[in-house]
Amino acid sequence: xxxxxxxxxxxxxxxxxxxxxxxxxxxxxxxxxxxxxxxxxxxxxxxxxxxxxxxxxxxxxxxxxxxxxxxxxxxxxxxxxxxxxxxxxxxxxxxxxxxxxxxxxxxxxxxxxxxxxxxxxxxxxxxx
Numbered sequence: 672x673x674x675x676x677x678x679x680x681x682x683x684x685x686x687x688x689x690x691x692x693x694x695x696x697x698x699x700x701x702x703x704x705x706x707x708x709x710x711x712x713x714x715x716x717x718x719x720x721x722x723x724x725x726x727x728x729x730x731x732x733x734x735x736x737x738x739x740x741x742x743x744x745x746x747x748x749x750x751x752x753x754x755x756x757x758x759x760x761x762x763x764x765x766x767x768x769x770x771x772x773x774x775x776x777x778x779x780x781x782x783x784x785x786x787x788x789x790x791x792x793x794x795x796x797x798x799x
Contacts, residue, residue: 679747682783683731685790686745690734701735727761730769730778739777742769743792747783753793766795 683704690702707728712721734741744762748754758780766778776796783790 679745679783682747682781682790683745686732686781699735699737703733703735705729705731705733727759730762730765732781740773741777741779742766743779743781745781745783747785749785751784751786753780753782753798755798758798763795763799767799770795 687702687704690700693700705728707724708726709722710725712723714720730742730744732743732745734743742765744758744766746753746757748757769778770776776794778795780793780795780798781790782793
């Protein structure tokens with residue numbers, strides 16, 4: 672079984688630095704990284720625990736832009752087109768439910784294509 676847990680870590684750091692830079696310039700935006708669900712296996716002392724991932728994780732980010740809340744997930748591909756199989760069913764469901772609750776499209780993908788090298792913000796409403 673392949674472990675892809677840190678595959679997009681550099682891209683995620685890039686996204687976070689862009690939002691941090693915009694906020695420092697006074698733009699009304701905030702990006703919050705949502706942690707995956709964890710199950711504690713045991714305490715290893717001094718307030719630290721051994722954990723494992725449990726269940727399916729939430730979208731990677733909650734984003735506030737100009738007082739409106741959005742959700743987003745970061746995806747990276749070496750292909751020149753978006754591989755739809757990389758969007759898991761629970762992620763698609765979260766995007767659909769978020770857009771429905773908000774009454775307008777407010778979920779999107781941060782997508783990095785490596786060939787050609789381009790970064791995009793793709794609204795979920797344009798994918799489904």
